[in-house]
Amino acid sequence: MRAHEAGALHGDLGTRGPAWLRTPDDVNELVPQLWPRTVRRGADGDLQVGGLSVRDLAAEYGTPAYLLDEDDLRARCRDFAAAFAGADVYYAGKSFLCKAVVRVIDEEGLFLDVCSGGELAVALAAGFPAARIGFHGNNKSHAELGRAVRAGVGRIIVDSFAEIERLTEIAAATGTRPAVLLRVTVGVEAHTHEFIATAHEDQKFGFSLAGGAAFEAATRILDGGALDLRGLHSHIGSQIFDTSGFEVAARRVLELQAQIRDARGVELPELDLGGGFGIAYTTQDDPSSPGDLAKRINKIVDAECELASLRRPRLSVEPGRAVVGPAVFTLYEVGTVKDVDGIRTYVSVDGGMSDNIRTALYDASYSATVAGRASSAEALLARVVGKHCESGDIVVKDEFLPADVQPGDLLAVPGTGAYCRSMASNYNHVPRPPVVAVRDGAARVIVRRETEDDLLALDVG
Incomplete structure (x- = not known):
């Protein structure tokens, strides 16, 4: 041309x-x-x-x-930590993970998400504190879960009924009571590519709200007593610029939290709204700053907690792309x-x-x-x-x-x-x-x- x-x-x-x-x-x-x-x-x-x-x-x-x-990476870690002061900021390791980056995340005071045994191995090899690790995955193996429990991983995000059974067996065998979050599929259609939208009903992650599976899973965990159900988790997708999806997700997850409180007398102390915050790849992309994201998300959580008459849970978010991208x-x-x-x-x-x-x-x-x-x-x-x-x-x-x-x-x-x-x-x-x-x-x-x-x-x- x-x-x-x-x-x-x-x-x-x-x-x-x-x-x-x-x-x-x-x-x-x-x-x-x-x-x-x-x-x-x-x-x-x-x-x-x-x-x-x-x-x-x-x-x-x-x-x-x-x-x-490296200065840019560290600055973005600090920006998120400052914007979400009072919350836990988990770096989503799937975006990019190596020992050097793990050490930066640790030094800058962030938490860390992993979603496989290999990612967990990298985190532990780099000396990252296991108590600040969250472990994701829709099909964690018995061996992966066992390693996570033995290492003292702080939060395991439970994704299926089979995983509840596996983790219950491991808890009994190790004499531990692992802390878990329940991943909830909230039925939100994020405005992103279909392969990276993760909260609509027709996909592999989490327990459905609409079908009642999420409430049933919470009930099984509470009845079993082997696992420490700390809260609920939602992730609506990736490369998202519009926070309206987080508003719908927070409302639906907190409605479930209120249902659990009313039915079981338990008010869960934690809420993880995931990540997926977008970045600029071209001049047409207009991402929000960490400060703007925090302001909007905190406002959403406060409003939805007030509406449901819930005490505000401790919030977690999971930026990955927005930190390292x-x-x-x-x-x-x-x-x-x-x-x-x-x-x-x-x-x-x-x-x-x-x-x-x-x-x-x-x-x-x-x-x-x-x-x-x-x-x-x-x-x-x-x-x-x-x-x-x-x-x-x-x-x-x-x-x-x-x-x-x-x-x-x-x-x-x-x-x-x-x-x-x-x-x-x-x-x-x-x-x-x-x-x-x-x-x-x-x-x-x-x-x-x-x-x-x-x-x-x-x-x-």
């Missing part, structure tokens, strides 16, 4: 504008809400993060690579540029769906910028694609890049801290990229790059 045609096609994108390019005069502009807080563009156009040049980082660590701004961007190198005349220009990078499956899986939108230099070239509407043998291997569906983008250029994609490395694969036997943490002019590898030896190590022939 010719560079001068990009402006004519802008209308085809609806209201979505480019991430950083408006006119040839501001070709090097960065939109702050899309990038980690220490990212700057130098006078020569080279991006800098934590005081280090991406050109230098690419030369030392290679591409693709996930670059984590904006703190990371992925650095690629351009390998080929293909102009399909009259259709589009394809810019191929040295990664793709093996390091970011979200575009292919969720039709997610991302932004991109040429990172290693400045350009005064005209705007070119391009599609950034990966190196894998799939036509759906798309990193950024539509983005304005300089018309002189060429092989060897560095390309940066922001907002890749959540669900990119954690969902990465070895498709086409491509080794997964490293995670490099940058802070105060120093860089360190916190997850190393995989090698071909790693790929062959599990292949026993």
Whole structure:
């Protein structure tokens, strides 16, 4: 596609504008809400993060690579902790987990959610206090539950009747009384992709309110006495910008809490409303600050407790994407540029769906910028694609890049801290990229790059 045609096609994108390019005069502009807080563009156009040049980082660590701004990550932890003072803020480890990040979460005073035995193993290996861990999952095995109980995990979020039975057996065998929350499916249709909406009735998580399963589960736990039912849990989905869903969820969960109080004389002391708070992937995303989220959610809980004549329970929330997502961007190198005349220009990078499956899986939108230099070239509407043998291997569906983008250029994609490395694969036997943490002019590898030896190590022939 010719560079001068990009402006004519802008209308085809609806209201979505480019991430950083408006006119040839501001070709090097960065939109702050899309990038980690220490990212700057130098006078020569080279991006800098934590005081280090991406050109230098690419030369030392290679591409693709996930670059984590540690100051940004810590600041987001502190923002949530301050906004939700008096509540428990659980970092949702499924978004991205490694020992270094676990230690940051611990040092910044947050709690931690895990949802598998492997995630629990990482948390314990990093020395995270088990009492500040919540354990999620719709199909926790007997072995996983046993390990969690023996480790002293603070909260187990119970998700099925089978799990109640398993956990009751483990409690009897270990002489413990595990503290649990009951995951409730509240029937809220979150305005998000169907694969990440988790509170409507037709899905695998939790006990249904509408069918009475949630009340029956609470009754079984209270009657059994082996488990310490501390409260109720709800999670309505991910990448959510509208807090109205939390209002409906809180109302329905607290109605159940009032029903339990009235029927059993027990007023549960805790309420977890989950996470799913959205972040900015493009200029069209407008996420709320932690302070705004806390203000709205606290107001909702106060109002619903008053309506149900309940004492306010201790609140928990579970941000994951909103903590780590904006703190990371992925650095690629351009390998080929293909102009399909009259259709589009394809810019191929040295990664793709093996390091970011979200575009292919969720039709997610991302932004991109040429990172290693400045350009005064005209705007070119391009599609950034990966190196894998799939036509759906798309990193950024539509983005304005300089018309002189060429092989060897560095390309940066922001907002890749959540669900990119954690969902990465070895498709086409491509080794997964490293995670490099940058802070105060120093860089360190916190997850190393995989090698071909790693790929062959599990292949026993």
